[in-house]
Amino acid sequence: MNQFGILFHKEWRENLRNYKIFWIPIVFILFGILEPVTNYFLPQLLDSLGNLPDGAVIELPVPKPEEILQAVIGQYQLIGMAILILAYMGTIAGERRSGTATLLYVRPLSFRDYFLSKWLMASITGIVSVWLGLLAAYYYTFLLFNQVEIIPFLQFAGTYSIWILVVVTIVLAASAAMPNAGLAAAVSLALVFFMQIVDSLVGAYWTFSPMKIPVYAVQWLNGEPDLSDYWWTLGIAFAFILALLFFGTGMAKKKASTAKV
């Protein structure tokens, strides 16, 4: 077996043993189900928990199914991204500290294969989790509200998968560049959340940036985003991912000597 295969096998085993490939999808599915259900029961919930005076009448419009999926993405953008970042903050930085890294680094290791095997494993876990979660949300929305057309849904979930790739790449590159897992998480959380805030504040001046992918993903549900902007955004996102992959590989190599014995 080639080196990449061996390293990937190691990553797979590790993710199996620390249960990441079980609990990350489960959490995404849970949040995917919770959103349509709470929306469905919102009138009853307000009734029993809302402390409303007797006789108060609230007319809630029935949300459109597309709005439910949009709300699910809202949850994923906050809790989901935080979970992905926290789960993978230590992939490289933690390995250096725990001593696993020294076992690897003393061998003639290709850092490209090393970094890519970790990246592939994290990306697979992230994308599979998000798809399972979105499919659960889709099914519940269908049961409780109405059907969302399948083609827009696939376009929406596909576009959102690219965003997951961006986030995973940021975490892994930060994990390679930072001295410990906590700092890696801080840097990637800051990048992912702060950049999105900046993008939504002053981002009106440019229409393509990787931070806009979730916005475009949601637009697929209600029609079609501006296609030239959309493809430019995806192109820039891929260039961004590629650059971060090179950066991460370089940093993993450069910081290899900081591994604790």
Next chain:
Amino acid sequence: MDQSTIVLLLLPILLIQIGLMIFTLIDLIKNPNPNGPKWMWAVLIVVVNIIGPILYLVIGRRNY
């Protein structure tokens, strides 16, 4: 929708939450060296819904 369908719809949520809780508690009991006192994690996992088990799995297991 009648009562039984609604119960069936809510069942997965309950199962996932309880499953996650039991799974995490078993892992905590078996864990020889969690990151922080065991009783604290046990309380957190049982009391704080969803977030408690996640926090334990992310921070408490020392698996990074």
